[in-house]
Amino acid sequence: MHQLKYNKRQEAGFRMGQLYAYVLNADDDWKMPDLIIPVPLHPAKLRKRGYNQSESIAKGMSFVLNIPVVSDNLIRIENTETQTRKSRFGRYENLKNAFKCLDKNSLMNKHILLIDDVMTTGATLEACATELLSIDGTVISVSTIAFTE
Numbered sequence: 001m002h003q004l005k006y007n008k009r010q011e012a013g014f015r016m017g018q019l020y021a022y023v024l025n026a027d028d029d030w031k032m033p034d035l036i037i038p039v040p041l042h043p044a045k046l047r048k049r050g051y052n053q054s055e056s057i058a059k060g061m062s063f064v065l066n067i068p069v070v071s072d073n074l075i076r077i078e079n080t081e082t083q084t085r086k087s088r089f090g091r092y093e094n095l096k097n098a099f100k101c102l103d104k105n106s107l108m109n110k111h112i113l114l115i116d117d118v119m120t121t122g123a124t125l126e127a128c129a130t131e132l133l134s135i136d137g138t139v140i141s142v143s144t145i146a147f148t149e
Contacts (some may be wrong), residue, residue, distance in 0.1 A: 010056045013117070016145050017060020024143075025065065033113035033141055035060055036069045039128055040099065042079040053117040057145055061115065073102050074128060095127040101135065109137035119144040 017113035024030045046052060055071055062069045078098040101107065112132055116125055129140045 008050065010051050010053075013053050013056025014060035014063070017057040017062075017115075018064050018076065019060075020057070020143065020145060021061040021064035024061075031111065031141070032065070033067060033111040035110060035123075036067055036115055037074050037112045037126055037128075037132070038069065038071060039114065039116040040071070040076045042072055042076040044079050045149075054115050056062075057117060058115045061113070061143075067113070073106065074132065075100055075102060087126045094122050097127075099128050099131045101131050107132065107135050107138055113141045113143060116142075116144045117146065119147040142146040 036058045038052060038058040040054075041049065041052050052071070055069070058069045060073075061067070076098055077100045078095075114128055114132070116127060119125060125142050125144075129142065132138050132140055
C-alpha cells in the first residue's frame, strides 16, 4: 500500500486488485456486480498525484472479474481539504456534497462495486454511495484494500 500511495507504483494497486478479486471469486456468497466504480479524485488532486490509486485497484479487479470499470461518471466536484485531522463527523460534513453522478440513467438498476484504497471512517465511501443510491434500482457493494483502526 505504501508503494502505491507514496512511491507512484500503480502496478502495486493493479496487483492488489487482482489478488483481491481472486479472493472474492472464491467466496460462494459473492454476488458479481455489473460494474466497478473507483472513488474519484478531484481533477486538481489527480493532476498533482498523476493517478488515482483506487482506479489502479479497480483495474486489477476488472482484469480478473471481467467487469467494466467506469471512471468518468461519478466525479468529485469539491476539492475538499485534507481529512487526516478531522473527526468522523467532520469528515462526513467535509464530503457530504463532494460527489456527483453525471449520467444517472446509465447506472439505473445496476449493482455497483465501489472501490477505495483505504477506509478510515467510511465518510468518503458513504458520500459516494449516497450519490449513487439516489439512482433508481442501484445496489452498492463496497470494497477497500485496507482500513485504519
